[in-house]
Amino acid sequence: MTATQPARERRHRTQAERSERTRNALLDATVECLIELGYARTSVHEICARAGVSKGAQQHHFSTKAELMATAVEHLTTRIQAEIAAAAGDLGDPPELVEHGVDLIWQGFAGTLSAAVMELWVAARTDPELAAAIKPVDRALGRSTLELFRSLAPGVPQHTLDTLYWLTVNLIRGLALDAQLGGDASRRTQLLNEWKRIALAVYRDDVAR
Amino acid sequence: MTATQPARERRHRTQAERSERTRNALLDATVECLIELGYARTSVHEICARAGVSKGAQQHHFSTKAELMATAVEHLTTRIQAEIAAAAGDLGDPPELVEHGVDLIWQGFAGTLSAAVMELWVAARTDPELAAAIKPVDRALGRSTLELFRSLAPGVPQHTLDTLYWLTVNLIRGLALDAQLGGDASRRTQLLNEWKRIALAVYRDDVAR
DNA sequence: TGGAAAACATTCCAACTGGCATGTAAGTTC
DNA sequence: GAACTTACATGCCAGTTGGAATGTTTTCCA
Structure with missing residues (x-):
């Protein structure tokens, strides 16, 4: 704010920055734990250790474990949203649009971070x-991604897009479960290809009508 | 074995019967805990309490918690399989066959017991x-259900049936997750209806070719 | 520049976990 | 009916858990 900012940059300085840094460290560590250890094995002790933060600091920012988890949900969703937005280039036109769209949803809803989402979801x-x-945050993620698709594929009729989007999301969430358990990857790819083919047919049919 | 079986039936008698009874009590209690409490909150203590079985008895049958859980998977799958088989009446012919088939999969893979499966799966x-x-047991469930469909709908081309079956299973598993979190039920029904429509179209298209 | 407050560190605790050791009862075998 | 095996009961323990109390440092503001 003031012009008298000392030049020495060693260490973060302002309280707000200090605060946010440890908050983020805690939230990232939480997500990391969820992915690596799962919800059941994730303890605040472990989270603190990974974040390089003392137990007192954690308590200062999130008085209870539940609060930490609840906040981690938002944090996680934000990261996924960013991931999707970053991966969403030009989807192209109808022939490839469907394929790219499905792939994009796969990246967002079956990627590494989605494992953490599953953990939290089941918990x-x-x-x-x-x-x-979780509920409001997850709804927001679903809606905002759908919104993204609407803007990237303005030509697709709304009902068609909505239906295909939600079907794809749920299908992929099911497939993600399978993937996490170490199911056959090639069979999954094959199934996804079939779905792309079907989705394209649905699109064409809806447009032609 | 011998003919001198005493007539008094009070209490279960033979060792095998005694054994199986407490084993089942433990396994049922485990499933119940998974459904009601989730994996993280399920303790062997609670399981024993619900089964009306002492800690020692549990240890006698399943020396470790992991072993109990592993066995519970089989138990659970058997129950689901039975549930599906019981619900599978005549599926009818192609127009309704698809609808009934999807509903059947919904019952089996998104019913009450499926919550326990999810818990174990994520864990x-x-x-x-x-x-x-889990892996072999779950594969077996998937296959045997598919086999059931093959026998109930012998007219459907194999590739078509397989594709539609696996797509439906995964879609429904995704929807089941949504349902467990308390998503909008009507939207889910609507989505499922769309899918039925699409699946029927796919079927007709494949047959006509 | 001094002191309040926020951020962080350390230490401790009561509760609970899963697993085991020891003891008793019921069933089986000869 | 005695030796033996299986099924179950009880109590204990070492390790972890989440949470709180207390002490120290850093930043901020008047």
Whole structure:
């Protein structure tokens, strides 16, 4: 704010920056733990260790583990959203558009980060507090991605796009589960190709009508 | 074996019967815990309490928690298989066949028991031992259900049936996740109806060719 | 420049976890 | 009916868990 910023940059200085840095470290570590260890084996102790943060610091920012997890959901969703936005170049026109679109959804909803989402999601089933935190955030992710598709493929009829989008998202989430368990990758690719073929046919049929 | 079986039936008697009874009680309690509490909150203590079985008894039958879980997978799959088989009446002919087929898969792969499967599945992602136990069992369930469909709809070309089956299974698994988190049920039904429509079109197209 | 407050570090604790050791009862075999 | 095996019960332990109390440093503002 003031013009008298000392030039020495060693160490972060302002409180806000200090704060955000450890917050991010904690949230990143949480996501990392979820991916590597799963929800059940993730302890605040481990999170603190990975973040290089003391237990007191964690407590200062997130008084309870539930609060940490709830915040991690937002953090995670933001990262996924950024990932999708970054990967979404030009989708091209109808022939390839479908293929690229499906691939994009695969990247976003079956990528590394999605494992963490699955963990939180399943945990939320029996944890109302966590569920309350996840629901709106997840809805927002779904909607914003759909919005992205609408802007990238303005020519596609809305109903067609919506239907194909949500079908693809759910199909891919199912396939992601299979992938996480180490199912046959080639069979999955083959299945995804079949789906692309079908989706394209649906699109053409809807447009021709 | 011998003819001198005492008539008094109070209490189960033979060792094998005694054994199986507590084993089943433990396995059922495990599944119940997974559904109600989730994997993370499920403790052997709680399982024993629900099964009305002492800790020692549990240890006698399943020396470790991992072993109990691994066995629960088989138990669970058997129950699901039975559920599907019981619900699978006559699927009818091509117009309704697709609809009934999708509904059947929904019942089997998104029903109450499937919540337990999800829990174990997600847990298995970061637990090689559990994964090793689940993989073959789950594959067997998928195959046997597909086999059931083949027998119920002998007229459908194999490739068509296979593709539609696996797409449906994965789609429904994705939708089941959404359902567990308390997503909008009507939107889910609508999406499923769209899929039925599409699947029927695919079928007709494949047959006509 | 001095002191309040925010950020962070250390230490501790009560509760709970899974697993095991030891003890008792029921069933099986000869 | 005695020796033996299997099924179950009880109590304990070492390790972890999440959370809180207390102490120290860093930044901020008047």
